[in-house]
Amino acid sequence: MKEQDYNSHFLVPYLLIIPSMIILIFFLYWPTLQSFFLSLYRTAPFGSRVIYSGLDNYKKLFTDPSYLDSLQRSAVFVLITIFGGLTFSLVLATFLNKKLKGIHIYRTIFFIPYAISPTVAGSLWVFLLNPVAGHVNYVLDFLFGFQVPWLTNGFFAFIAIIIATIWKNMGFNIIFFLAGLQSIPDSVYESAKIDGANSWQIFRKITIPLLSPTTFYLIIMNILFTVFQAFGIIDIMTQGGPANATNLVIYKLYRDMFVNFRPGLAAAQSVVLLFLVLIITFFHFRYGSKGVHYQ
Amino acid sequence: MRKITMLLALSLVLVLTFSAAAQEDPITINFWHAMGGHNLEVTETLVERFNEQHANIEVVPQNTGTYNDTLTKTESAVRSGDAPHIVQIYEIGTQVMVDSGIIIPIEELGREVAQDDSFDWGKFLTPVSNYYQVDGQLNSMPFNSSTPILYYNKDAFKEAGLDPNDPPQTFSELKEYAEQLTIRNEDGDVERYGFTLGIVGWFVEQMVANQDALLVNNNNGRDGRATESYLDQEPAVRFVELWKEMVEEEIMLNPGRGWDGAKQAFLSGRAAMMIESTAQVTNFSENAEASGYELGTAFLPRPDGVDRGGVIIGGASLWALRDHPQEELEAAWEFLSFLTEEAQQVYWFEQTGYFPVTKSAVEREMNNQFFAENPNHMTAFLQLLLSKKGAPTQGALIGTFPEVRQIVESAIEETLQGTMTPQEAMEDAAAQVDESLQEYNSLYQ
Numbered sequence: 001m002k003e004q005d006y007n008s009h010f011l012v013p014y015l016l017i018i019p020s021m022i023i024l025i026f027f028l029y030w031p032t033l034q035s036f037f038l039s040l041y042r043t044a045p046f047g048s049r050v051i052y053s054g055l056d057n058y059k060k061l062f063t064d065p066s067y068l069d070s071l072q073r074s075a076v077f078v079l080i081t082i083f084g085g086l087t088f089s090l091v092l093a094t095f096l097n098k099k100l101k102g103i104h105i106y107r108t109i110f111f112i113p114y115a116i117s118p119t120v121a122g123s124l125w126v127f128l129l130n131p132v133a134g135h136v137n138y139v140l141d142f143l144f145g146f147q148v149p150w151l152t153n154g155f156f157a158f159i160a161i162i163i164a165t166i167w168k169n170m171g172f173n174i175i176f177f178l179a180g181l182q183s184i185p186d187s188v189y190e191s192a193k194i195d196g197a198n199s200w201q202i203f204r205k206i207t208i209p210l211l212s213p214t215t216f217y218l219i220i221m222n223i224l225f226t227v228f229q230a231f232g233i234i235d236i237m238t239q240g241g242p243a244n245a246t247n248l249v250i251y252k253l254y255r256d257m258f259v260n261f262r263p264g265l266a267a268a269q270s271v272v273l274l275f276l277v278l279i280i281t282f283f284h285f286r287y288g289s290k291g292v293h294y295q
Numbered sequence: 296m297r298k299i300t301m302l303l304a305l306s307l308v309l310v311l312t313f314s315a316a317a318q319e320d321p322i323t324i325n326f327w328h329a330m331g332g333h334n335l336e337v338t339e340t341l342v343e344r345f346n347e348q349h350a351n352i353e354v355v356p357q358n359t360g361t362y363n364d365t366l367t368k369t370e371s372a373v374r375s376g377d378a379p380h381i382v383q384i385y386e387i388g389t390q391v392m393v394d395s396g397i398i399i400p401i402e403e404l405g406r407e408v409a410q411d412d413s414f415d416w417g418k419f420l421t422p423v424s425n426y427y428q429v430d431g432q433l434n435s436m437p438f439n440s441s442t443p444i445l446y447y448n449k450d451a452f453k454e455a456g457l458d459p460n461d462p463p464q465t466f467s468e469l470k471e472y473a474e475q476l477t478i479r480n481e482d483g484d485v486e487r488y489g490f491t492l493g494i495v496g497w498f499v500e501q502m503v504a505n506q507d508a509l510l511v512n513n514n515n516g517r518d519g520r521a522t523e524s525y526l527d528q529e530p531a532v533r534f535v536e537l538w539k540e541m542v543e544e545e546i547m548l549n550p551g552r553g554w555d556g557a558k559q560a561f562l563s564g565r566a567a568m569m570i571e572s573t574a575q576v577t578n579f580s581e582n583a584e585a586s587g588y589e590l591g592t593a594f595l596p597r598p599d600g601v602d603r604g605g606v607i608i609g610g611a612s613l614w615a616l617r618d619h620p621q622e623e624l625e626a627a628w629e630f631l632s633f634l635t636e637e638a639q640q641v642y643w644f645e646q647t648g649y650f651p652v653t654k655s656a657v658e659r660e661m662n663n664q665f666f667a668e669n670p671n672h673m674t675a676f677l678q679l680l681l682s683k684k685g686a687p688t689q690g691a692l693i694g695t696f697p698e699v700r701q702i703v704e705s706a707i708e709e710t711l712q713g714t715m716t717p718q719e720a721m722e723d724a725a726a727q728v729d730e731s732l733q734e735y736n737s738l739y740q
Contacts (some may be wrong), residue, residue: 023622044738047370047373048395133559147484152708241551241708242708256300261391262734
């Protein structure tokens, strides 16, 4: 039997990563580079004029109050959506962790929103919140005698897209929380009970700390979800309105690129987003394994 | 005898080969359009008719989403080098298409490329050709044209003690009528609104033209590039003020941005009057018949004591893209010219509710009593024909028109939410539009 000569196979690892590198280069690195270059130019529609403008697009972006507003708005949106969404999902996951008859059916039902497309989800909520024939207002009117201007008032429209986004991502969060909950050994709970802890204490002192790796992972994933995937829901439900109340960074980018014919400015926004994602990823790698309680 | 048979057989083979060759490679013309639903079928029928009549040309229609999607897709197709031959672009894309450098003006295509001397360039309705004429020539082929009109429920008028044959003509009448048409229950909640209007920038543009006023300077951008918007002036502000007042007094339903909410409210009887495109005449008439009420239509109302202007043609037109071989351009012209023939125009109009764009089609509809039997189609038509000729009703040319519309829509939303007064919101909008114009114009200096 011949000895494995690793030195003569120095090409093998490179050959092995070539397929994924090709995909990454063509679909990720190359477009990223392109948008960086694009952000240094002002381009006329259909590319008939291309004018080098240095960092003007970035200057314009950061002196534009509407962009700063939309950054701030996005931050608020992300914070509320993640806090609300994760809390809600955790509560539901605890219920779904019970040993009930037909629990699989309930679990499937809660996962469905994640499986449908954002467009369908958005349309569904538009339908429910419709000022003319919406079910939500009908029920509110029937029970409490008032109606809410859901999509025509800036504040409520903002709430509406938060609700829709939380609902949409709920399935994903519940699945991970469920997996996390089920990996906590029963023995821990039993010993806590023997020591006389009540259910709140158990939840607070045992469940939450032991779930923290899952929670941390979900926070990172949810940031990415809410920043990027909110687009579909916003486009269908509010188109960034009323009066820009739901115009988040990703929607503004889309609009500058595809409606306002400003590819340079849109590219600059995508570079800014890229840096934000890099920061989040850095935190994920840096603190993903520390400061979080693993078993 | 055998020789003759042989000869016959041979010539038959020859003929068959040739005709097969002729059928094998017809010239393919890609036609991108934004017609959906029922209008998609009508468009495809027109294409089928053309293909049946032209063995050597095959037009391939392709729905490319909304008007905005179509424009975006055309842009990326041009960049990647597989642009369609003909593309349907909405009216507000006119300036950007003229500037694009990728189109061939339809007049150049017909006169010089296809050398078609039989085509009558005067056949289009004046308001239609006025809109699409830039720098003295027709740039795109008028196709689907519409304007806004006031729709109202005649039965609701009777119920409220109003004369169903005397629709509101002025802003103050509109308000008065809406008040009378509004029904509240004992809790004070509105059960039926007098009026509704979707937040769509187009309505502001039309209302400005209806007061014979300009939307932007340089004669609506027709004498030179527009550099300044007039959104902060009386005609636009006045309309937004009326809008705000009526919503605040709860005699008008605010269904939010876009078309669907308002349409739904009117069709379900939640609102008694609305303004919508004439392209809806057929749809609304059918709905009225099915729901058992009588539909009325009227011209757009104007502020009291203001000179009447008129409406601007809306809808879309067909553009030919230059970067194709001569024979394909000729085939594209063949198709475009086919669409303007009387039979196609009449079919298009009766099926969709969009205007026929040629005079002869209108004449034929007059003669066969179509208008007499369909008075609501007549309203739409008369309003267009009675519009005063001039830059205000010719429509504005703005390179960043899609953006301008959104700015206007945002301003209306600010007003309706009460975060800004109509004057403030429109001043803010005007400033944003000016900046957008400056930015766009600087690209073409």
